Amino acid sequence: MTRSRKPVVAGWFTQDPAExxxxxxxxxxxxxxxxxxxPREDHACRNPACDGAEGDLEEVPLSxxxxxxxxxxxxxxxxxxYVSDPARPWEPYALVAVELTAERMIVLGQAxxxxxxxxxxxxxxxxxVPGVLHEDAEHVWTTWHWRPVGGGR
Amino acid sequence: xxxxxxxxxxxMHPWGKWGRxxxxxxxxxxxxxxADAGLDWRDVGLVxxxxxxxxxxxxxxxxxAFAQALxxxxxxxxxxxxxxxxxxxxxxxxxxxxxxxxxxTALVxxxxAAPKGFFAPAGGDRPDDPDWLxxxxxxxxxxxxxxxxxxxxxxxxxxxxxxxxRVKVKNAAAGAANPLARYxxxxxxxxxxxxxxxxxxxRLLDVCxxxxxxxxxxxxxxxxARRRATADPVRIRAVSTVTPVYPRTVPxxxxxxxxxxxxxxxxxxxxxxxxxxxxxxxxxxxxxxEDLDLAEVYDLSTALELDWxxxxxxxxxxxxxxxxxxxxxxxxxxxxxxxxGGLSSFGEAVPAQALAQVCELTWQxxxxxxxxxxxxxxxGVTANQGLFGHGSSVVxxx
Numbered sequence: 001m002t003r004s005r006k007p008v009v010a011g012w013f014t015q016d017p018a019e020x021x022x023x024x025x026x027x028x029x030x031x032x033x034x035x036x037x038x039p040r041e042d043h044a045c046r047n048p049a050c051d052g053a054e055g056d057l058e059e060v061p062l063s064x065x066x067x068x069x070x071x072x073x074x075x076x077x078x079x080x081x082y083v084s085d086p087a088r089p090w091e092p093y094a095l096v097a098v099e100l101t102a103e104r105m106i107v108l109g110q111a112x113x114x115x116x117x118x119x120x121x122x123x124x125x126x127x128x129v130p131g132v133l134h135e136d137a138e139h140v141w142t143t144w145h146w147r148p149v150g151g152g153r
Numbered sequence: 154x155x156x157x158x159x160x161x162x163x164x165m166h167p168w169g170k171w172g173r174x175x176x177x178x179x180x181x182x183x184x185x186x187x188a189d190a191g192l193d194w195r196d197v198g199l200v201x202x203x204x205x206x207x208x209x210x211x212x213x214x215x216x217x218a219f220a221q222a223l224x225x226x227x228x229x230x231x232x233x234x235x236x237x238x239x240x241x242x243x244x245x246x247x248x249x250x251x252x253x254x255x256x257x258t259a260l261v262x263x264x265x266a267a268p269k270g271f272f273a274p275a276g277g278d279r280p281d282d283p284d285w286l287x288x289x290x291x292x293x294x295x296x297x298x299x300x301x302x303x304x305x306x307x308x309x310x311x312x313x314x315x316x317x318x319r320v321k322v323k324n325a326a327a328g329a330a331n332p333l334a335r336y337x338x339x340x341x342x343x344x345x346x347x348x349x350x351x352x353x354x355x356r357l358l359d360v361c362x363x364x365x366x367x368x369x370x371x372x373x374x375x376x377x378a379r380r381r382a383t384a385d386p387v388r389i390r391a392v393s394t395v396t397p398v399y400p401r402t403v404p405x406x407x408x409x410x411x412x413x414x415x416x417x418x419x420x421x422x423x424x425x426x427x428x429x430x431x432x433x434x435x436x437x438x439x440x441x442x443e444d445l446d447l448a449e450v451y452d453l454s455t456a457l458e459l460d461w462x463x464x465x466x467x468x469x470x471x472x473x474x475x476x477x478x479x480x481x482x483x484x485x486x487x488x489x490x491x492x493x494g495g496l497s498s499f500g501e502a503v504p505a506q507a508l509a510q511v512c513e514l515t516w517q518x519x520x521x522x523x524x525x526x527x528x529x530x531x532x533g534v535t536a537n538q539g540l541f542g543h544g545s546s547v548v549x550x551x
Contacts, residue, residue: 035412047417050416075351082288
């Protein structure tokens, strides 16, 4: 039996990268003022100066590339609800805060496997790639990762 | 009309890992503050508790829990929760009651018995909670965010891990002289460098621990203080509890992304929420950074203390390391920061911590801090922020 792929949160990124446009984070944009939200805001615009109506938000894919605002890593196993196998030795992963120029916002994410803090630098260009957060008996839980463009420095 | 309230008394239970129920720490702190104030508990008009959250809800609603432990006496009661800012919010609730003339006196209490290790959200499957989501999706602990800020300082200002270690050495030296601190041993830069990395570039001794502790403050109206012939009482002149202004453009826990600055330009100055919290306190108190004799800031990490120097306006952006290296923020310097030893020496007892900052300022402006005394201290500020966007800054004046 094959396990199905399931996004860690529904609606935050494109489900099937094979569909046109490639893998993208999905935010929402206010039709009134143009403000962009990620994670997606579906209820009402959060710009206090916007008088847009409730629900007047549309889905928008976010930029595929951005620049590293900062980065760090997790040298110790994070507590639940982060899922990891306590029977296996902990393998640190890097976390990246990425500045998206077009959206004028910063989005965090784990770095792609194999990318450590030594491979990262503030200002470096990174791109969004699909990733796997963890796997269990029924599902492969999918997420997004940031990876240096051209494989890093 | 003056909007000051008097600090009649302060008290703390020593910080540590005592393994006792949090109410005991709160009651010990409350009794110490009442004794310091010379006030009978039965004469207190309002008790405000900074809530202690267990399992995602204020399991023991703190105000009433402390009132019961001290013995029900029919006072008004309020309980507030604002994460790390809970103490400031509790203080502000008490102040508002006093300034509105509803009560003459108020007892504010916060206490915690912290679990070991990383703070974590309550269990269950709760994708509507941003605090749950950051752990589920990213494994982003609190030190993750501190690591991001520290690395950003290194890239922007040229700070080094050795600079961060200097903050630890400074605060540990102050904490060694504080009998209420949990860690009372001097620390060397070599010890910081030898401690394991938690969230690159921060090491274990760069990041504050979680602790047990309790702190309490007794407030009154200035009239009440005068009637008791307290000629020159310590006063609280400002309590800032502001939220951020949209768009918030610096990543902050528990959020996975910032606001977008596409529709609205970021507010000026672009320094962000922390400086806005402090600016609101300065404006309310009618003071500026040049009026300060000392400050107690939330050094959740060593690098974050440096951010606060700039947010307080003690130096321009990027100038914090020079201030530190010059010794200006150490005991005996021009503007000592965290003369208590800070979170570095205490570890965080969430609902008590913002009140502990006020206790330290009160002792300092009374001139009762012994070897930690900041000479001639008259004006101090606390700075802190609580999860989800709760500002916390208090100006204490004598």
